[in-house]
Amino acid sequence: MTTEQPKPKMQRSRLLRLIVAVVVTIPLVISAIYMWALWDPTKKVDEMPIAIVNSDVGYGEGADRVDAGQGVAENLVKSGALGFELVDEQKAYEGLRAGDYYFVIQIPKDFSESLANIATVTEAPALISVTFNDYNTLKASSIGGSAMEKIQQSVLKGVAATTVGTLVDGVQSLGDGLRTAADGSTQLADGTTTLREGIENELAPGVGQATEGAGKLAAGAGTLSQGLYTLQAGTDTLGDGATQIADGIERLTGQIPLAQVEQLLQQAKAALPNASQLDTVTELIEGLKALQAGSRQVANELTDPNAQYRGGLNKLVDGGAQLSSGANELSAGMVKLDAGVAKLADGARQLDEGAGKLSTGLNDGAEQAPDFGDQDRRTSLASLISTPVGKEYKHVAQAQFNGPGAMVVILIIITMLIPIVVFMSFRGHRFVTDDEAPRSVRDIARRGLAVAGISLVAVWVLAALVWFFMLSPSPDPVSLWQVYLITAAATVMNVALISVLFTLFGYVVGAVTSLAWMMLQLFSYGGIWMYQTVPAPFQWLYWISPMTLVQKGYTASFNGVSGFWPAFVSIIVIGVVAAGITLAIVQWQNKRYQSLNAPGSSGDADTEILTPTP
Structure with missing residues (x-):
């Protein structure tokens, strides 16, 4: 007959286990994110797909016609600074919503006209708009802003002949007029x-x-x-x-x-x-x-x-x-x-x-000569000539400064982090050894359902707090019910996946591997860093990471594009497969234990059977 040993205080108090789980996991996650934030992707930004929309209609006729927008677009593509693609406006913004492009650079309709008439003193340079969507990727806006500063020279090269040429033409016309006057x-x-x-x-x-x-x-x-x-x-x-x-x-x-x-x-x-x-x-x-x-x-x-x-x-x-x-x-x-x-x-x-x-x-x-106006206007014109093209940054949903664009990343993190914390708050168990009886399928299923229920509630509560009280303005997804579905599916899927690790490796190793798996996915799934800019092994992980599917589901639901149902069904399938793997592992462990401890087996003579702690 076995004698049940008294349990340590940590084993008896679920609250203490929860506190320990939070204290351990939160700093690890923050440290991991900070570590990934130090990654320098500048050597690979040329692989980032960026859409260029040339809406410029040109200005003038015949030999005097100006097509500055075409020159800028061609120079950007030739520069290779980013993965520029020259597309029409509809395809560009559809691709931005679908996550096919990280941002869109649009040359305005009156671009050539503004540059051709720059000598008449304008109040602002010709603006090229850059539109980001932080629902898709957090770092695209910051990297894109830095990249745009670097490719400014390509833009200026494309318009220099127009802006300086306009002034030269004006002075030349003045000279022609003076020569006529001389005659x-x-x-x-x-x-x-x-x-x-x-x-x-x-x-x-x-x-x-x-x-x-x-x-x-x-x-x-x-x-x-x-x-x-x-x-x-x-x-x-x-x-x-x-x-x-x-x-x-x-x-x-x-x-x-x-x-x-x-x-x-x-x-x-x-x-x-x-x-x-x-x-x-x-x-x-x-x-x-x-x-x-x-x-x-x-x-x-x-x-x-x-x-x-x-x-x-x-x-x-x-x-x-x-x-x-x-x-x-x-x-x-x-x-x-x-x-x-x-x-x-x-x-x-x-x-x-x-x-x-x-x-x-x-x-x-x-x-025909330029009218430079008073001193203030001449100073303004000098500034325009030196930098004739400005940039206007637009955001579908900005993530910085507590913007709504951060919500997708927050949901992805909490749908995985909360199940890990909940698992760690439950009573842990050791590796299954030859002399240790494994848990039953019923126990594992019951624990999985409990973790899933608690995780869902915690995810909804924490998401609501962030959604309504931390972000300003609050997120405005195209399909809110799809956000609910993908959040629930992602939480349950992560519970099933983490359950595999905890069942297979036990409490300590299961917690560590779960956190490591989460950190690897955060770096490779494409929602923080563009997957084209990370090292090659992480790019391979992008294609097999469940977090990538969750990201695609959120992209579809927040932006109102196709792809929600394939992502949702894939997440459900992964969850079901993970749950099946967990049950198969438990059955295998039980069969192995029974075979090792059957009467007459070589392993039961000196083995003391301990009743597993529920």
């Missing part, structure tokens, strides 16, 4: 020369001739003056004659007492009954009086220079003579002056044409 200024100089020659050869002689004409006009005016003197003398003679006539008439009329005669005639008309004959006498007397006054007036008009007739006649004759002589000479001079002015007009016309060309050339050059 116009030459014609302007020719026009001014023609103007000078016209003035010297034509206008000046014409003015001289006009001066000569003026001299002749003066001579004619002198001749006219002499003639007028003669006319004046003749007028004086005529005036003397008129005066004498007036004096004679006055003497004649003075000998006749006209007043008395008029009085007598009035008396005679009154006394005579028929005095019509006297009217003739009266008229004669009136005529004599009028003749007397008129002759005197004529004499005054001919002799008095202040009289209207004599003064007006003198001015008219003088002015008419001067006008005739001067007009003739002036006409001759003006004919020559007109010829000189005509040539002056031709020179002025050439001057105007040259000035027009100068103005047009300068205006065209000014329009």
Whole structure:
């Protein structure tokens, strides 16, 4: 009869075993993750599949057309810095959601237009967007950001000809305009020369001739003056004659007492009954009086220079003579002056044409020359020219800074780590030896179900705490029910796999191998490090790791892409196979034990059978 030995306190307290399990496993996992984080993948990043989308439509026509986006895409592919693939936009973003590409580089539609017009001073460079999805892989964003800094030279090489060429074209256009202006200024100089020659050869002689004409006009005016003197003398003679006539008439009329005669005639008309004959006498007397006054007036008009007739006649004759002589000479001079002015007009016309060309050339050059603006804008433009292409990072779900993209990795870790901790919190058992009775199939199945139930509850609780209280914003998977299914399936699968290790190797070795298996998978499954960048043995492990299937299931459920059901079914199959292996191991151990301890066997003579501790 066997005597049951008292159990150590550690064996009796499940809480103490749980505390020990947590204290042991958590630092190991953190240390493993930190150790893997020190891995330098830069030698293998050229194998990372990266999608390039060239949405640039180009700018301009003919020889002036700019296709900077095509140049950038080709330079990136040729650089081989990453595993670049030039694809269309739909394929790129579908591949990003499915995990086929680690990130997407997209060249915008107006890329060439922005670069072609960079000399007009823009507020921002042409932006190339880089989109990451941390639901798929945590390190892709950080490695991608570092890689993008290194491949910036390839981008700048592709746009240098466009940005610098734009400024060179602008300066060249300015030079062409200035050369046109120079040609116009030459014609302007020719026009001014023609103007000078016209003035010297034509206008000046014409003015001289006009001066000569003026001299002749003066001579004619002198001749006219002499003639007028003669006319004046003749007028004086005529005036003397008129005066004498007036004096004679006055003497004649003075000998006749006209007043008395008029009085007598009035008396005679009154006394005579028929005095019509006297009217003739009266008229004669009136005529004599009028003749007397008129002759005197004529004499005054001919002799008095202040009289209207004599003064007006003198001015008219003088002015008419001067006008005739001067007009003739002036006409001759003006004919020559007109010829000189005509040539002056031709020179002025050439001057105007040259000035027009100068103005047009300068205006065209000014329009085509870059307008750099004030000092601040010139400083901004200098910065744009030195770095004409910027990067804009986008995240479907960012993991850094407690972002929702970390949820997939957290779920993968806890679906495996919690079952290990739960297994370790249960009472341990040693290796199965020839003298140790193994546990029954029923005990193993019961323990497996208990571990699975506790693990599921713990996973849901811990996942909910992280989901709602640690991540901001909370994750927003496309299919939440698929997340539930894949989490439950992964937890149960890991329980089955860990059960194999604990059943096969016992408590201590089973715990160590489970943790080692977890750490190896964390490094190789592709959710933290891109599997193309890890050493070759770990790349092989990627294809056989159950954690890889869990990652694919989460990728499908969070991103809403195909692949969920194949991953889910594969996880279930692995769990069932692992559970079957556990039961087969237990049956084999029991059969072996029974055969070794059967009556008459060589092994039961000196063997003390101990009742296994449940």
